[in-house]
Amino acid sequence: MKLLLHACCGPCSLEPVRLLQAAGHDITIYYANSNIAPQEEYAHRLVTLEDWAKSEGLPVIEGSYDPATWENTAGRIGDAALADVRTAREQEQPAADDHDASDPAADNPSAGENSSGTQQSTGDPRKRTPLRADVLSVDPARREARCRACYRLRLEETARVAAEQGYDGIGTTLSVSPYQYTQVIEEEVQRAASRAGITGIFEDFRPYYDEATRRSRALGMYRQNYCGCRISDEEAAAERAERKAQRAAAKQAERAEHAAEIAAAEAELKDHRAARAAYDKKQARKRAILKSLREQAKQEVSE
Template sequence: MKLLLHACCGPCSLEPTRILRAAGHDLTLYYANSNIAPAEEYAHRLGTLRTWAGGEGLPVVEGPYDPAAWEATAGRVGEAALAAADGDVLRVATHPALREARCRACYRLRFEEAARVASERRFDAVGTTLSVSPYQFTEVIREELERAAAAAGVRALFEDYRPFYDEATRRSRATGMYRQNFCGCRFSEAEAAAERAERK
């Protein structure tokens, strides 16, 4: 199957690509991540992905980087959640219900873009590496991937890669791959920092 695989970063791509290639799929990685801020972080993750993928013989296609579109959708939802928590970043970080709507809006924007490109370039299906992370909303990822694929007229190939997270972590550390310590958006960076401070 010719598969366009939405990739959030290098470390999260390791195990999904291994599994999908072993299953015989023809992969192209699609980096559509307007959520990532600042631009330097976006470029660092893209560079890490390209370097690793080049060594694996995997093509990488970069989608448009449009932080303004992200802010107008998921960013607006994130601001509403923060307001509901009276500006308490840690409260948002530790209460999934306050984060889920923002993450859903973020998935939707990125998957719609990936599915559109998959349809235009005649891929058989679209998938994502996001489900490797235990910190994501796996069922929401499935719902949004399937919704975007159906709207674009392509197949959704969803897999729950969470059982392979530890191996992906081990492999990325063993190879010295850049590993970010937050999901990507400005909200997640603040939430991750608040959680680390709370643990100390």
């Protein structure tokens, strides 16, 4: 099958491409990722993908980079979910930052489409309220809705281009990551393909994630530490900070649990050092006395 394969990055493409080629598909990679922010990150991932694809003789097509459209769909859903969290926190303890939680996109992954079905571009993706560690409290269902809208935007674009350029079907590398919503990805691949009148090829590539990681590291490929969007970046940073705090708390708790033992050991060591110092002082006094007696005896003999 002539397949247009949506790819999120180079490392995630390694195993899906290998497996799909082994299945007999003729692959062209399609880089459609308006979710990735900032633009420098988008470009870095694209260059990494293109360099690898060139070495494999694989064509790469770059889609349009339109972060404003992403903000108007998935971004709005993510911000609405965060606003709910912040509102709840403010009800307990008023905070300085205010955010409107009423967002029709929150419950509709297709919100942001106009009557013709095309996406409306609004807002600057950089003019957003920074996240805090409270992102960890976002309802998983709301986070899944954000990711579904993101998948839908990119896969519908992939399917549209595939149909226009004569491809038989589409697929995606997204399902190689254990951090994604695999079932949602499958649903969105099939939905986008069906709407475009082509075939959707889906495979759960998660069992090959470790091998993809190993291969990408061996190749020295750039490996990102967040999914791509500004919200996932801050979520990942907050989660790393939370894990660091948990490790520090566990270490402190362990030390507190053994505080009595540590104090006893330190006291024993202190007593040992004090006894040793007293012993050394006593021995030094004895040696001084013996030396004095020897010198006195020599003097008496010489007289």
